[in-house]
Amino acid sequence: MPFQFFSSPHLHQGKGISQLMFQVIYALVPAIALYVGYFGYGVLINIALAVIAALATEALMLITRQQPLTPFLTDGSAVVTAVLLALCLPPLNSWWVPVVGTAFALIFAKHLYGGLGYNPFNPAMVGYVLLLISFPKEMTTWLPVQELAAQPLSLKESLTWVFTGTSVQGIAIDALSGATPLDYTKTQLGLGQPMAEIRTHPLFGTLGGKGWEWINMGFLLGGLWLLYKRVISWHIPFAMVGSLLTLALLFQWLDPTTHPSALLHFVSGGTLLGAFFIATDPVTAAATPRGRLLYGVGIGCLTYIIRTWGGYPDGVAFAVLLMNMAVPLIDYYTPPRVFGQNRRP
Amino acid sequence: MKKRRLWSFPGGLKLPDHKSPSTQTPIAPAALPKQLVLPLQQHIGEPAEPVVNLGERVLKGQVIATAQGYLSAPVHASSSGQVVAIDNLPIPHPSGLSAPCIVIETDGEDAWGERQPVENYRQLNPSQLRNLIRQAGIVGLGGAGFPTFIKLNPGPEPRVETLILNGAECEPYITCDDLLMRERAEEIIQGIGVIGHALHARHCLIGIEDNKPDAYRALAATATEGIEVVPLPTRYPTGGEKQLIKVLTGQEVPSNGLPIDIGVVCHNVGTAVAVHRAINLGEPLISRIVTVTGSAVARPRNLEVLLGTPIRHLLTQCDTEIDCIDRLIMGGPMMGFTLHHDAAPVIKTTNCLLAGLQEGSRQPPVMPCIRCGACGEVCPVQLLPQQLYWHARAKELDKLQDYHLFDCIECGCCDYVCPSHIPLVHYYRYAKSEIWAQEQEREKADLARQRYEFRRQRREREQQERAARQQAKKAAVAPSASKTDKQAAIQAAVERARAKRTAQKKTIDETPPSQ
Secondary structure (H helix, E strand, O other): OEOOOOOOOOOOOOOOHHHHHHHHHHHHHHHHHHHHHHHOOHHHHHHHHHHHHHHHHHHHHHHHOOOOHHHHHOOOHHHHHHHHHHHHOOOOOOOHHHHHHHHHHHHHHHHHHOOOOOOOOOHHHHHHHHHHHHOHHHHHOEOOOOOOOOOOOOHHHHHHHHHHOOOOOOOOHHHHOEOOHHHHHHHHHHOOOOHHHHOOOOOEOOOOEOOHHHHHHHHHHHHHHHHHOOOOOOHHHHHHHHHHHHHHHHHHHHOOOOOOOHHHHHOOOOHHHHHHHHOOOOOOOOOOHHHHHHHHHHHHHHHHHHHHHOOOOOOHHHHHHHHHHHHHHHHHHOOOOOOOOOOOO | OOOOOOOOOOOOEOOOOOOHHHHOOOOEEOOOOOEEEEEOOOOOOOOOEEOOOOOOEEOEOOEEEEOOOOOOOOEEOOOOEEEEEEEEEEOOOOOOOEEEEEEEEEOOOOOEOOOOOOOOHHHOOHHHHHHHHHHOOOEOOOOOOOEHHHHOOOOOOOOOOEEEEEEOOOOOOOOHHHHHHHHOHHHHHHHHHHHHHHHOOOEEEEEEEOOOHHHHHHHHHHOOOOEEEEEEOOOEOOOOHHHHHHHHHOOOOOOOOOHHHHOEEEEEHHHHHHHHHHHHHOOOOOEEEEEEEOOOEOOOEEEEEEOOOEHHHHHHHOOEOHHHOOOEEEOOOOOOEEOOEOOOEOOOOOOEEEEOOOOOOOOOOOOOOOOOOHHHHHOOOOOOHHHHHHHHHOOOHHHHHHOOHHHOOOOOHHHHHOOOOOOHHHHHHHHHHHHHHHHHHHHHHHHHHHHHHHHHHHHHHHHHHHHHHHHHHHHHHHHHOOHHHHHHHHHHHHHHHHHHHHHHHHHHHHOOOOO
16 A cells, blocks of 8 residues: 655644744733733733734735745734733823734834844834834833822723723823833933932832833742743743843942942833743744844843933833844854864854 | 663754654564666766666676676666666656666566675675675665765774764654564674674764664664664754764764764664675665655555565555645655655665655745744754755755754754744755856856966967968068069079979989879
């Protein structure tokens, strides 16, 4: 009896791209729950809008590019991009902010480069940076933590605000908004306030910004789970957090009055989301072990530089995009030593 | 017992081993088939040359084809009977092509020919031993099938420090070495004696993965002075020669070198038994142990099979539902290849027949590479599989060699973990064959160029010679070529012609009349 030909190996672990992507989403659940707890329903609305926009854009682009719909729509990559982007947005936004950001990310940063696997830049970060530099007002109008807010908004009120721009209680968004801890620190340092005084502001809790510190712990938890599940390797998060903390400790030691503590850097802004979820995006990160260390160190250092001397309070997104550019070069110069060979090529 | 220090190789995988189904029963002899089909090539190198005629009666163990060239091995009749065909028949090969085979119709007597066991192999010198092993047609039984006697020739001076016996058997499903070690530990140790003597090896290490405790115990109990049985952590591909050497000795075989370069020689446990039988019992290699297993096999087990037994014959003996086989694999699920037909026979390198898999294989569709790097993490050679994949797709053959394509051992680890289900190993094999083909083309082109150059030079030389001749002629004529001497020149030519004619006439006159 004749049989069909197959090429070896004949076994496969079974895990596909969609499993990897959904594991990333599961790992985000604790942080999302904490985020909603501290900042209200706006976070969920952002995520929902971004995911819907992502799937619609993805489908449209696949049709335009004449690619099969099912395998690519279900691979989970668009959803991950959407969720990551949504988590970077202020918790209460006009509906078009997440929609425009996601659509731009998927069309310009992903599909115009050839779709899944071919994009040189992290799509979520491209979307975020587009929004940040094009709509600075919308992107810096952050809600304060709910315990500091005058009135926490209900789901219905949040939805109304997102879609109509008016609050049920007639309160303008300006009355509800405030600065993020990193933003506040930067402004106050610019005004010559010493660090010790800044830290006494009610925005700050025990480790860093109130609420922010625990959301970041959520990212850390999810990140460690991803490490345990071997979805990501330790190199990038370790190198990025390590280099950021090293620089922060160094400057804290040199002059603690004008430099935020390393701990504040650790639990603020995009540090842990960036380290475990954004910088580790396989498509755009370095692929060799030593390359990943270099890539992580690059992001950590650039983040510190932009936070400290740059024009933006947080620098993770810019740092990631800048290092994305260096990835081909890094990979080229960091191949591992081949078994049985003495010299590197 | 003092614990031996072990090393580790990069990458590798922990695989579900699926070994227990075929280890429940001891090794059993397979039934004698009606016909034995013996391919002339069952090893790496040159095929053997038939030395029997159609209709000739042969005895078990009789040479039916002799080795041709150095890298070759003879073929023996695996049972007594009559040669009924020497023809192209399906053989177990990835290509699925047919190849020359000798077909023996068995007579059921299984009558041995003459056997000449060596009484005391220690009295023979290494070269005599090698010759006997060569005549016995022994090739590596681990799967690659390299003629064994060549590996027993370490070079002019004895420099073998360590003899390693490979009992790792790291591929899932395969258990033939496991059962062999459990049941025939004594024969393995005897074989080590012979090999060790031929190589002048200082000591011997037998590496066994720790998922085979019975095999370990059996060998440890039988091991003699100078032989150490070492349990190894179970990790694929520990049974790869270079990986095994690294784990046991901490040394890396140079990338384009051989184990002997670092004083190590590595043989499979099955090969050791074959060597023992050839020397101490005078039996050539005519049978081997084959694992018959897989989801379509109702009674998975290990059989001692005469070489040349048709695979279908074995499958039916293990109650296999042939119709349920989605793929028939020779070898393990990671490195084995699919057979195109079950009419192909068992050959010297058939360690396992895998009829259907118990669990999922690669699922389509193939998605784009997301550069996750999982392939690089599991690569035991520390290559960059994804870079190789890109370059293979782009047919950048030079780049592939820069990224050490030829160091790839095709273990399939990268393929196993790839979340995009890309058939990576397939790409590498394809790229390797492309490079070989290109090299052959280049050689051909070089030869053609050489030939052309040679012809051109010859023509030039001839032209020059012709020109020189003409010039010489001209030079001879030149003094009388002046205008005033023209008359004289013509006169001289006429005279020359006349002289020639008379001379010719003279020769004809002088020629004796024909008789």
